Amino acid sequence: MGVQCEIAAKAGMIIQRVVLNSRPGKNGVPVAENFRLEQSTMPDTVQEGQVRVRTLYLSVDPYMRCRMNEDTGSDYLLPWQLSEVADGGGIGVVEESKHNNFAKGDIVTSFNWPWQTVAILDGSLLQKVVPQLVNGRLSYFLGAAGLTGLTALLGIREKGHVTAGANQTMVVSGAAGACGSLAGQIGHLEGCSRVVGIAGTDEKCSILVSEMGFDAAINYKKGNVAQQLRELCPGGVDVYFDNVGGDISDTVISQMNQNSHIILCGQISQYNKDVPYPPPLPPDTEKIQKERNITRERFLVLNYMDKQEATVLQLCQWIQEGKLKVRETVVEGLANIGGKLLQHFLKTSSATIAEAICQFRFLFFIIRLKIMF
Ligand SMILES: NC(=O)c1ccc[n+]([C@@H]2O[C@H](COP(=O)([O-])OP(=O)(O)OC[C@H]3O[C@@H](n4cnc5c(N)ncnc54)[C@H](OP(=O)(O)O)[C@@H]3O)[C@@H](O)[C@H]2O)c1
Numbered sequence: 001m002g003v004q005c006e007i008a009a010k011a012g013m014i015i016q017r018v019v020l021n022s023r024p025g026k027n028g029v030p031v032a033e034n035f036r037l038e039q040s041t042m043p044d045t046v047q048e049g050q051v052r053v054r055t056l057y058l059s060v061d062p063y064m065r066c067r068m069n070e071d072t073g074s075d076y077l078l079p080w081q082l083s084e085v086a087d088g089g090g091i092g093v094v095e096e097s098k099h100n101n102f103a104k105g106d107i108v109t110s111f112n113w114p115w116q117t118v119a120i121l122d123g124s125l126l127q128k129v130v131p132q133l134v135n136g137r138l139s140y141f142l143g144a145a146g147l148t149g150l151t152a153l154l155g156i157r158e159k160g161h162v163t164a165g166a167n168q169t170m171v172v173s174g175a176a177g178a179c180g181s182l183a184g185q186i187g188h189l190e191g192c193s194r195v196v197g198i199a200g201t202d203e204k205c206s207i208l209v210s211e212m213g214f215d216a217a218i219n220y221k222k223g224n225v226a227q228q229l230r231e232l233c234p235g236g237v238d239v240y241f242d243n244v245g246g247d248i249s250d251t252v253i254s255q256m257n258q259n260s261h262i263i264l265c266g267q268i269s270q271y272n273k274d275v276p277y278p279p280p281l282p283p284d285t286e287k288i289q290k291e292r293n294i295t296r297e298r299f300l301v302l303n304y305m306d307k308q309e310a311t312v313l314q315l316c317q318w319i320q321e322g323k324l325k326v327r328e329t330v331v332e333g334l335a336n337i338g339g340k341l342l343q344h345f346l347k348t349s350s351a352t353i354a355e356a357i358c359q360f361r362f363l364f365f366i367i368r369l370k371i372m373f
Contacts, residue, residue, distance in 0.1 A: 012041040012042050012043045012044050013041065013042045013043075013044055013118060014039060014040070014041055014042075015039070015040055015041070015042050015116050015117045015118050015119075016037060016038070016039060016040075016116060016117045016334055017037075017038060017039075017040050017085045017114065017115060017116035017117070018035055018036070018037050018038075018085065018086055018115040018116070018334060019035070019036050019038060019082075019083050019084055019085050019086065020034065020035065020036075020068065020080040020081065020082055020083070020084060020086055021033060021034055021035055021036035021082070021083070022034050022082070023068055023069060023070060023082070024068055024272075025069075026069050026273075026274035027272065027273055027274050028272065029272055030065070030068060030272075034068060035086070036083075037334065037335045040116070042116075042118060042119070042120060043120065046096050046097070046098050046120055047098060047120075048098050049098060049099050049122060049123055049124070050098055050099065050120050050121065050122060050123060051094055051096070051097045051098070051099050051102050051108070051120070051121055051122075051123050051126060052094070052095045052096040052097075052118065052119070052120050052121075053092040053093065053094055053095065053108060053118070053119055053120075053121055053126075054092050054093050054095050054117070054118050055090060055091075055092045055113065055116065055117055055118065055119065056091050056092045056093060056107075056138055057090065057091045057092075057138060057139045057142055058088060058089070058090045058113060058115055058142075059088055059089035059090065059142040059143070059146075059147075060088065061088065061089065061147075061178075062266060062268050062271060063077065064086075064088060065271040065272065066271070067079055067080045067086075068080060073276065073277060074277065076300075076302060085114045085115055085116055086114070086115045087112050087113055087114045087115060088111070088112075088113065088115070089109070089110075089111055089113060089142045089146065089147055090109065090110060090113020090114075090115075090142070091107065091108070091109040091113070091129070091138055091139070091141050091142055092107075092108060092109075092113070092119075093105065093106070093107055093108075094106040094107075094108055095118070097123070098123075099123025099126075100123075101123060101126075101128065102123055102126065102128065106128050107128070107129050107131055107138060108126040108127065108128055108129065109126070109127050109129055109141050109142070109146070110125045110126050110127065111147070112125055115334070117334065129141050133145065133312075133313075133316040133320075134316055134319060134320075135319075135320065137326075140319065140326060143178055143326065144182055144315060144319055144324060144326040145312055145315045145316050145319060146312075147301060148178040148179050148182060149182055149311075149312070149315040149324075150301050150304075150308060150311050150312065150315070151179050151265060151301040152179050152180075152182035152183040152186050152241075153182075153186050153311055153314065153315060154299075154301055154304045154307060154311055155179075155183065155241065155263045155265050155299050155301070156183060156186055156187060156190055156239075156241070156263060157190070158299060158304060159261060159262075159263045159264070159295070159297055159299050160187075160190070160239045160241070160261055160263050161239070161261045161295075162187065162190045162191050162192055162239060163191060164190065164191025165191060166191070166238075167193045167235070168191070168192045168193060168194075168238035168239055169192065169193070169194040169195075169196070169233050169235055169236065169237055169238050169239070170184070170187040170192040170194070170195045170196070170237075170238065170239040170240070170241060171195075171196050171197075171198065171229070171233065171237045171239075171240050171241070171252050172184045172187070172195065172196070172197045172198065172214075172240075172241040172243070173198045173240075173241070173242055173243050173244040173248050173249060173252065174198075174199075174243030174244045174266070174268060175197025175198055175199045175204075175208055175214065175217060175243075176197070176199035176200070176201075176204035176205075176207070176208060177243060177268075179241075179243055179265060179266070180197065180199075180241065180243050181197075181208065181212055181325075181327065182324065182326075183241040183243075183263075183265070184197050184208065184212060184213075184214045184241075185212055185213055185323070185324055185325065186324070187239070187241070188213055189318065189323060189324075192238075192239065194215050194233070195213075195214050195215055196214065196215060196216045196217065196218065196229070196232050196233055197214045197216075197217040197218070198217070198218045198220050198225070198244075198248055198252075199217055199218075199219065199220070200219065200220060200221055201219060201221070202219050202222070204217070204219075205217035205218065205219050207327070211325055211327075212325050213325075215232075216232045218232065220248055225248065225251050226251050226254070226255070229251065229252065229255050230255060233255060235257075236255055236256065236257040236260070237252060237255050237256045237257060237260060238256075238257055238260045238261070239260065239261050239263065240252050240253065240256060240260070240261070240262045240263065241263045241265060242262055242263060242264055242265055242266070242267070243265050243266045243267075243268055244266070244267065244268050244269045245266075245267030245268070245269050245270050245278070245279060246267070246269035246270060247269075248269070249262075249267075249281075249285075250281070250282060250284075250285045253281070253285050253288055253289060253294065254285065254288055256288075256292060256294050257292070258292045258293060259292070259293050259294075260292065260294050260295075261294065261295045262289075262294060262295065262296040263299055264278055264296055264297060264298050264299050265299055267279055278296075278298060281296075
């Protein structure tokens with residue numbers, strides 16, 4: 001330890017943290033240098049109502065691209081500030097508590113977890129979780145049994161109009177991503193008779209079918225998507241779980257049935273562009289949507305938090321019963337979080353579905369990242 005660190009150690013606890021170093025610009029593609037890993041100090045003392053936590057996992061999600069802009073374009077998302085620590089979904093263990101709801105050793109989670117090794121957080125920001133619900137796989141509380149799973153299940157229940165026995169066909173774009181891979185499986189569990197995924201590599205498509213129970217999958221980077229969709233969905237599309245928007249969605253919408261439903265989950269193909277959310281459909285697609293009375297209401301999981309507890313319990317039950325397959329990849333090191341976030345936005349083509357979730361370990365803590373390849 002250098003002299004500077006010794007002095008700092010006397011003033012408080014030394015921690016590592018990741019801060020926003022620069023902004024990519026609204027139409028820019030992020031670069032690794034947009035983030036900076038730095039050493040910092042944190043007060044030793046925990047105040048009344050506060051909890052000191054050690055970070056175990058952090059989640060990196062597509063919405064964070066908006067938080068890199070000065071104006072996120074949304075009233076429920078705050079921009080990350082330059083040279084300030086980034087934050088998002090996280091999970092960790094309580095080391096010291098001065099809040100009645102928490103005790104040392106509790107596992108806790110928050111949507112506003114700072115990207116740092118140890119943090120003192122207001123207890124009101126934290127929720128206690130029960131590790132047994134996910135067979136001890138704590139990272140699942142940020143994914144399949146967390147916001148991602150909630151998004152997939154509540155999206156389908158609130159906007160999908162799925163009726164068991166109604167012989168419905170569901171199409172999922174971004175199907176190999178965290179939400180998409182769950183949404184397809186949940187589509188079957190909720191009663192769709194056919195589920196077809198759209199993903200970016202043959203390997204992802206193959207895993208969607210062989211492991212996740214999709215009836216078929218289309219590699220949108222190869223061949224004619226419209227033609228494959230016609231062959232694989234001969235009765236048309238009744239429910240479209242849309243994660244990506246853009247050309248893929250236009251193609252799917254053109255094959256949707258009368259009175260069918262779009263679950264407007266996300267529009268990831270548009271996030272490096274300065275366009276409003278949700279981006280308006282091109283005129284031809286909008287005409288089809290209107291003529292066929294296709295619903296396309298905005299879905300935001302945060303609007304359904306009153307259903308969180310019951311929905312998480314349902315997801316945990318499916319996970320325990322083996323009905324929901326979850327894929328995770330482990331990548332270690334807080335230092336890599338900026339680089340992985342970058343990959344998230346750049347979408348490296350060599351990555352596999354196994355990288356749907358990355359986990360980072362740095363010294364004695366682990367960070368989990370959900371990346372989009
Ligand atoms: N509405 C809500 O409340 C809510 C909550 C959470 C997430 N979301 C949204 O849900 C979507 C998925 O999130 P996630 O956490 O599942 O993300 P993720 O794990 O990063 O997966 C996203 C997937 O999208 C695909 N993709 C990326 N860029 C694309 C492009 N330009 N064209 C086509 N496909 C592309 C990627 O795989 P390929 O290799 O297959 O292209 C990737 O598998 C995002 O749009 C996110 O904003 C919404």
